[in-house]
Amino acid sequence: MANHMNAAKNKVAGKSLLGGAMIIAGTAVGAGMFSLPVVGAGMWFGYSLLMMAVVWLCMLVSGLMLLETNLHFEPGASFDTLTKATLGQFWRIVNGLSIAFVLYILTYAYISGGGSIVNHSLEGFGINLPQSVAGLVFAGVLATIVIISTKAVDRITTVMLGGMIITFFLAVGNLLLDVESVKLLSPDGENKYLPYMLAALPFGLVSFGYHGNVPSLVKYYGKDHRTIIKAIVIGTGIALVIYVCWLVATMGNISRTGFIGIIEQGGNMGVLVNALSGVITSDWLTTMLTLFANLAVASSFLGVTLGLFDYLADLFGFDESRSGRLKTAAVTFLPPTLLGLLFPNGFLIAIGFAALAATIWAAIVPAMMAYKVRAMYPDSTSYKVPGGNAVIAIVILFGVITAACHLLAMADMLPLYG
Numbered sequence: 001m002a003n004h005m006n007a008a009k010n011k012v013a014g015k016s017l018l019g020g021a022m023i024i025a026g027t028a029v030g031a032g033m034f035s036l037p038v039v040g041a042g043m044w045f046g047y048s049l050l051m052m053a054v055v056w057l058c059m060l061v062s063g064l065m066l067l068e069t070n071l072h073f074e075p076g077a078s079f080d081t082l083t084k085a086t087l088g089q090f091w092r093i094v095n096g097l098s099i100a101f102v103l104y105i106l107t108y109a110y111i112s113g114g115g116s117i118v119n120h121s122l123e124g125f126g127i128n129l130p131q132s133v134a135g136l137v138f139a140g141v142l143a144t145i146v147i148i149s150t151k152a153v154d155r156i157t158t159v160m161l162g163g164m165i166i167t168f169f170l171a172v173g174n175l176l177l178d179v180e181s182v183k184l185l186s187p188d189g190e191n192k193y194l195p196y197m198l199a200a201l202p203f204g205l206v207s208f209g210y211h212g213n214v215p216s217l218v219k220y221y222g223k224d225h226r227t228i229i230k231a232i233v234i235g236t237g238i239a240l241v242i243y244v245c246w247l248v249a250t251m252g253n254i255s256r257t258g259f260i261g262i263i264e265q266g267g268n269m270g271v272l273v274n275a276l277s278g279v280i281t282s283d284w285l286t287t288m289l290t291l292f293a294n295l296a297v298a299s300s301f302l303g304v305t306l307g308l309f310d311y312l313a314d315l316f317g318f319d320e321s322r323s324g325r326l327k328t329a330a331v332t333f334l335p336p337t338l339l340g341l342l343f344p345n346g347f348l349i350a351i352g353f354a355a356l357a358a359t360i361w362a363a364i365v366p367a368m369m370a371y372k373v374r375a376m377y378p379d380s381t382s383y384k385v386p387g388g389n390a391v392i393a394i395v396i397l398f399g400v401i402t403a404a405c406h407l408l409a410m411a412d413m414l415p416l417y418g
């Protein structure tokens with residue numbers, strides 16, 4: 001997303017609030033969204049809404065805490081500088097590793113989800129590919145764009161974001177008209193709901209991940225904290241609205257027991273979109289929905305891999321020359337693409353592990369840093385997240401509980417629906 005920043009930096013005045021909000025919303029809305037109805041099927045609609053509201057609030061506050069810390073440093077200071085100066089070498093390394101891990105595993109998740117959705121799209125044309133090959137095609141085309149230049153990514157993601165908004169409202173708008181309130185409010189299947197929330201919590205957290213963009217916003221807007229706060233609130237608010245529409249559209253059209261089949265087939269993006277296409281009678285709307293899914297996962301792939309690309313170039317000291325970029329591309333794209341060829345259907349598992357690592361740098365570390373900067377600058381008049389230590393403790397607890405849920409789910413110790 002740094003690309004958007006550079007393009008925007010050249011505008012002398014009037015940096016728009018909307019631009020910042022779109023950057024946040026664009027990062028947040030991605031593959032995580034496609035996991036929400038599948039992992040939420042057990043607890044169903046009401047509890048899903050409750051969980052999303054709580055997660056949104058916690059992730060919003062943790063982002064604001066990151067902003068609070070960032071404002072004590074020069075605009076342009078990144079996660080690395082912030083953690084080193086506030087928490088020291090140990091947390092700097094833990095934090096850096098968790099960021100790199102999230103970016104890598106998300107790249108794999110996007111290749112898996114992208115392969116699945118490209119496959120679903122090609123079937124519409126009567127072309128049948130093995131899913132791993134579809135993943136390879138998906139990764140190959142998008143990786144080429146990243147290798148060409150940041151500017152190419154910027155242009156293409158802007159077009160994609162526009163396309164996403166149009167196709168989302170065309171497809172989901174019509175799905176919303178078809179919603180059967182009986183399905184939403186009186187779900188079928190077994191009479192057990194709330195316990196399934198535990199295993200779903202990490203997926204909620206990851207779908208509200210955007211925190212890598214907070215330092216970029218400070219670089220972009222300077223220390224104008226009011227505008228940055230608004231951009232974060234509006235951007236995450238847009239994501240929340242999109243997720244709620246998405247839950248209504250999916251759970252209002254596919255029955256709760258209908259999700260069991262989706263889960264049995266691995267719960268990948270193509271399977272979910274396929275099930276939705278089954279209930280939409282119009283071919284045209286099915287095309288819109290498929291197009292939206294393709295654009296959502298492709299734009300997230302570009303955003304995340306560009307971040308990973310720049311991070312690895314810096315880490316390994318590869319330069320901007322053609323051979324330098326190719327080397328960086330090799331370390332960025334080969335490991336996740338190989339994984340995508342070997343395990344084409346690990347979408348949900350990968351998103352879960354991304355959540356585990358994201359609990360560290362998107363929840364726990366921001367809260368710890370806010371605690372530390374308040375001790376380091378007790379007389380500071382700069383922006384402070386309200387609520388004192390209680391709110392810091394809540395955010396840390398939220399991160400720890402979510403991480404614990406993921407680990408317990410992995411150990412088969414949490415109830416799983418389906």
Ligand SMILES: N[C@@H](Cc1ccccc1)C(=O)O
Pocket residue numbers: 027028029030031032033102106206207208209210211212300358362
């Ligand atoms: N929120 C993104 C994933 C993400 C997590 C953490 C940081 C950045 C992005 C998605 O759902 O696809």
